[in-house]
Amino acid sequence: MPLPPASDTTTPAESGAPQRRSRRKEARPGELLEAALTLFVEKGFAATRVEEVAARAGVSKGTLFLYFPSKEELFKAVVRETIAGRFTEWNEEFERFSGDSAELVRYCMHSWWERIGMTPASGITKLVMSEAGQFPEIAAFYQQEVIEPGHDLIRRILQRGVDRGDFRPLPMEYAVYSLIAPMIFLLMWKHAMAPCCPATAQIDPIGFIDAQVDLLLAGMLAPNTSPTPV
Amino acid sequence: MPLPPASDTTTPAESGAPQRRSRRKEARPGELLEAALTLFVEKGFAATRVEEVAARAGVSKGTLFLYFPSKEELFKAVVRETIAGRFTEWNEEFERFSGDSAELVRYCMHSWWERIGMTPASGITKLVMSEAGQFPEIAAFYQQEVIEPGHDLIRRILQRGVDRGDFRPLPMEYAVYSLIAPMIFLLMWKHAMAPCCPATAQIDPIGFIDAQVDLLLAGMLAPNTSPTPV
Amino acid sequence: MPLPPASDTTTPAESGAPQRRSRRKEARPGELLEAALTLFVEKGFAATRVEEVAARAGVSKGTLFLYFPSKEELFKAVVRETIAGRFTEWNEEFERFSGDSAELVRYCMHSWWERIGMTPASGITKLVMSEAGQFPEIAAFYQQEVIEPGHDLIRRILQRGVDRGDFRPLPMEYAVYSLIAPMIFLLMWKHAMAPCCPATAQIDPIGFIDAQVDLLLAGMLAPNTSPTPV
Amino acid sequence: MPLPPASDTTTPAESGAPQRRSRRKEARPGELLEAALTLFVEKGFAATRVEEVAARAGVSKGTLFLYFPSKEELFKAVVRETIAGRFTEWNEEFERFSGDSAELVRYCMHSWWERIGMTPASGITKLVMSEAGQFPEIAAFYQQEVIEPGHDLIRRILQRGVDRGDFRPLPMEYAVYSLIAPMIFLLMWKHAMAPCCPATAQIDPIGFIDAQVDLLLAGMLAPNTSPTPV
DNA sequence: TATGAATGAGCCTTCATTCAT
DNA sequence: CATGAATGAAGGCTCATTCAT
Numbered sequence: 001m002p003l004p005p006a007s008d009t010t011t012p013a014e015s016g017a018p019q020r021r022s023r024r025k026e027a028r029p030g031e032l033l034e035a036a037l038t039l040f041v042e043k044g045f046a047a048t049r050v051e052e053v054a055a056r057a058g059v060s061k062g063t064l065f066l067y068f069p070s071k072e073e074l075f076k077a078v079v080r081e082t083i084a085g086r087f088t089e090w091n092e093e094f095e096r097f098s099g100d101s102a103e104l105v106r107y108c109m110h111s112w113w114e115r116i117g118m119t120p121a122s123g124i125t126k127l128v129m130s131e132a133g134q135f136p137e138i139a140a141f142y143q144q145e146v147i148e149p150g151h152d153l154i155r156r157i158l159q160r161g162v163d164r165g166d167f168r169p170l171p172m173e174y175a176v177y178s179l180i181a182p183m184i185f186l187l188m189w190k191h192a193m194a195p196c197c198p199a200t201a202q203i204d205p206i207g208f209i210d211a212q213v214d215l216l217l218a219g220m221l222a223p224n225t226s227p228t229p230v
Numbered sequence: 231m232p233l234p235p236a237s238d239t240t241t242p243a244e245s246g247a248p249q250r251r252s253r254r255k256e257a258r259p260g261e262l263l264e265a266a267l268t269l270f271v272e273k274g275f276a277a278t279r280v281e282e283v284a285a286r287a288g289v290s291k292g293t294l295f296l297y298f299p300s301k302e303e304l305f306k307a308v309v310r311e312t313i314a315g316r317f318t319e320w321n322e323e324f325e326r327f328s329g330d331s332a333e334l335v336r337y338c339m340h341s342w343w344e345r346i347g348m349t350p351a352s353g354i355t356k357l358v359m360s361e362a363g364q365f366p367e368i369a370a371f372y373q374q375e376v377i378e379p380g381h382d383l384i385r386r387i388l389q390r391g392v393d394r395g396d397f398r399p400l401p402m403e404y405a406v407y408s409l410i411a412p413m414i415f416l417l418m419w420k421h422a423m424a425p426c427c428p429a430t431a432q433i434d435p436i437g438f439i440d441a442q443v444d445l446l447l448a449g450m451l452a453p454n455t456s457p458t459p460v
Numbered sequence: 461m462p463l464p465p466a467s468d469t470t471t472p473a474e475s476g477a478p479q480r481r482s483r484r485k486e487a488r489p490g491e492l493l494e495a496a497l498t499l500f501v502e503k504g505f506a507a508t509r510v511e512e513v514a515a516r517a518g519v520s521k522g523t524l525f526l527y528f529p530s531k532e533e534l535f536k537a538v539v540r541e542t543i544a545g546r547f548t549e550w551n552e553e554f555e556r557f558s559g560d561s562a563e564l565v566r567y568c569m570h571s572w573w574e575r576i577g578m579t580p581a582s583g584i585t586k587l588v589m590s591e592a593g594q595f596p597e598i599a600a601f602y603q604q605e606v607i608e609p610g611h612d613l614i615r616r617i618l619q620r621g622v623d624r625g626d627f628r629p630l631p632m633e634y635a636v637y638s639l640i641a642p643m644i645f646l647l648m649w650k651h652a653m654a655p656c657c658p659a660t661a662q663i664d665p666i667g668f669i670d671a672q673v674d675l676l677l678a679g680m681l682a683p684n685t686s687p688t689p690v
Numbered sequence: 691m692p693l694p695p696a697s698d699t700t701t702p703a704e705s706g707a708p709q710r711r712s713r714r715k716e717a718r719p720g721e722l723l724e725a726a727l728t729l730f731v732e733k734g735f736a737a738t739r740v741e742e743v744a745a746r747a748g749v750s751k752g753t754l755f756l757y758f759p760s761k762e763e764l765f766k767a768v769v770r771e772t773i774a775g776r777f778t779e780w781n782e783e784f785e786r787f788s789g790d791s792a793e794l795v796r797y798c799m800h801s802w803w804e805r806i807g808m809t810p811a812s813g814i815t816k817l818v819m820s821e822a823g824q825f826p827e828i829a830a831f832y833q834q835e836v837i838e839p840g841h842d843l844i845r846r847i848l849q850r851g852v853d854r855g856d857f858r859p860l861p862m863e864y865a866v867y868s869l870i871a872p873m874i875f876l877l878m879w880k881h882a883m884a885p886c887c888p889a890t891a892q893i894d895p896i897g898f899i900d901a902q903v904d905l906l907l908a909g910m911l912a913p914n915t916s917p918t919p920v
Numbered sequence: 921t922a923t924g925a926a927t928g929a930g931c932c933t934t935c936a937t938t939c940a941t
Numbered sequence: 942c943a944t945g946a947a948t949g950a951a952g953g954c955t956c957a958t959t960c961a962t
Binding site for chain 1: 272273274275276277356358359360361362363364366367369370372373377378400401403404405407408410411412414415416418421422423425426427431433437438440441442444445446447448449450
């Protein structure tokens with residue numbers, strides 16, 4: 001995973017002496033991208049000031065422009081960085097998987113939650129969707145680099161299920177979205193609505209995912225297969 | 231309903247001779263809200279200039295501030311006005327419905343598409359989710375006025391199905407989202423990604439809804455119930 | 461003359477009540493152009509802040525951008541405005557002139573000094589030459605709209621002298637510059653060096669012009685013509 | 691002369707094997723001044739970035755500030771270094787000259803063109819005039835070190851002509867400018883307008899100088915002297 | 921009420937200058 | 942000496958908001 005796993009919200013450079021003008025050319029872009037990710041997700045693109053991003057990364061405004069030629073390019077870099085090359089790994093896992101397709105589906109969904117959904121990277125999708133109108137280019141890029149591969153991976157998983165006789169025949173072009181929709185929904189919920197909603201309206205992600213998988217599998221499983229409980 | 235029924239994109243010619251140049255004063259706020267809705271949905275809150283909104287409504291920038299004290303208040307008014315009181319009508323329809331629960335579910339989803347999903351009103355949801363971070367109060371309001379009632383309506387529909395023996399027992403707190411998620415997804419897709427995606431990646435809404443309903447019903451129907459074809 | 465004759469250095473809006481937010485749409489561009497002319501000439505393009513220009517014109521920074529989309533366009537407008545349509549007038553004067561060519565030449569030079577050289581408009585030439593590297597487009601425009609017409613007018617004057625037998629045959633392509641060069645020199649001197657030079661090094665423009673004309677005419681006059689004293 | 695005689699545009703290879711990578715420390719300031727001269731002339735003071743100057747001199751930005759405390763001081767140094775002590779040489783040539791004054795004038799002008807006008811050093815004059823408003827002190831310095839001596843040299847040449855009876859009596863204070871003006875004009879033209887003008891508007895320097903000299907001499911020569919052809 | 925000229929705070933971006941290495 | 946990463950003040954430009962008409 002490109003983002004350091006544990007540095008979610010804290011300021012990155014808090015080790016030892018707080019020396020001004022520290023020279024960390026290698027580390028800077030990463031720190032800036034991380035700060036930008038957090039702030040963009042939190043406040044949106046327009047409402048985030050580059051100065052805030054710089055401050056959160058522990059550098060001055062000018063330094064940011066040393067690494068990214070503009071706020072827009074910073075945004076693009078955030079998107080690119082956060083999603084880069086995650087699918088190779090997943091495709092391989094899928095190829096290696098030898099068990100029941102229902103289990104594979106459930107594993108996939110949980111795995112997505114752990115690696116994307118619950119990490120700050122999940123904010124990226126929300127971000128892209130929110131700002132797509134302003135950055136069609138970024139949206140198209142995201143579609144190509146994330147949605148399309150994800151779509152294909154899920155399609156292959158379902159097709160495997162059908163081919164193995166685990167699942168009954170499915171209308172692939174739409175069935176794929178039966179798995180994607182709950183994830184997108186969860187993510188939008190988490191980033192958009194959850195912070196504004198009362199405790200009673202919160203959603204437990206694990207429960208949510210399990211329930212969606214249960215219901216979908218119940219609809220997809222081949223007739224004489226025994227259902228897969230959680 | 232706050233939006234005049236026939237005024238999807240053009241200014242309505244409500245009375246016989248609409249007198250091109252007669253400015254109907256009472257209509258002003260409505261025209262401004264409509265213009266604002268369209269532009270906010272299209273470009274987001276920050277990227278929409280009040281001058282554009284005014285121009286699209288056919289008035290001057292100053293006039294806008296005569297009706298709305300600030301851009302933020304305009305935004306809030308757009309959301310408030312656009313989403314009010316749609317559920318009374320739907321609740322009544324639900325109460326009157328006497329057929330099979332599967333049919334009811336399908337009818338609900340299609341009805342949603344026709345009355346919300348395919349109209350500009352659908353943009354509101356996209357808008358609220360995109361700007362929730364900036365307008366928590368509006369998001370909470372939306373949660374209260376739209377999500378909560380919608381949630382309840384769907385819950386009652388599902389409960390009715392279970393009570394009538396149409397559906398097998400369902401984990402209500404999550405099952406509701408099985409219907410909501412595809413709608414939210416469709417709507418975000420339509421407003422965010424679709425405009426940036428190639429023709430091959432487009433989604434046919436009717437096909438999409440039917441497929442989701444099929445699969446979900448297949449998972450929800452009571453064991454010995456005959457399935458509901460499209 | 462496009463520039464109001466008497467308002468060279470003073471702030472323009474100093475009549476009666478200093479009411480803020482005065483609405484003077486017609487007057488604004490002129491006031492701004494005048495302020496810009498003065499400041500650009502005085503400090504150069506880069507060293508002049510738009511805010512200063514606005515302040516000198518008695519308006520706020522924002523107002524300037526209401527009339528000129530950018531500092532660069534303001535600069536271009538200054539150049540265009542200051543030189544617009546001066547040559548039609550001069551061409552007509554030339555056509556009407558019926559006297560001796562030597563007198564015509566002398567009249568021309570003095571006339572140039574009175575109408576351009578001694579007015580703030582003269583700063584424009586200095587400005588264009590100084591900033592030509594940065595604004596090739598402006599320089600080309602100036603060449604077309606000012607230098608070329610001026611060149612042609614002088615050429616016709618000289619040709620008239622030769623044709624009438626007032627002057628001996630002249631190498632036109634270069635002789636024209638014999639008149640242009642002293643003007644340009646005087647102007648560069650006035651705007652660049654004069655302010656920095658001791659009193660002993662100052663040049664009296666009238667004396668300078670007369671002396672140049674005397675010497676040049678002495679070289680140009682046809683052999684048997686009696687010389688034209690000052 | 692401050693500029694190494696052969697280093698007009700390229701880095702000089704003074705010693706036999708110049709050792710591409712051996713950084714001759716003593717040469718640094720010279721290389722920087724040369725780079726700065728070129729860029730300042732080309733783009734003006736404000737539009738030239740110190741980083742560019744450093745890059746062109748093959749050093750880092752920091753190094754530049756090791757030799758010059760500020761951009762302004764760099765500018766002043768460029769002017770100071772480039773123009774110093776050229777007149778001793780010329781004064782000597784003048785003292786040695788024994789021929790006709792008309793020839794001396796023509797020689798002078800051509801000599802100026804070859805040693806200054808056509809070399810990058812000519813850019814200095816353009817530079818000083820363009821930036822005089824920003825650097826009055828530099829302009830005064832230039833006046834003292836270049837204009838004044840040049841002025842005096844020309845005055846002596848003309849006086850010699852008058853004294854020898856080669857020229858008719860001349861109003862010295864202005865006649866001097868009859869020779870200076872064409873040079874300044876040529877130089878401004880070359881550096882400011884020429885790069886922006888169409889081929890038809892270009893000026894051939896040699897032709898220009900000869901024509902100016904011809905005309906001026908025709909006006910200055912004593913009545914019974916035979917004219918000096920090119 | 922409606923207008924649109926005017927305002928000015930705010931933001932992105934540049935670049936001369938500094939300084940730890 | 943040399944480097945180049947880092948700084949931060951400054952300036953162009955935008956746009957929500959005000960207000961005289």
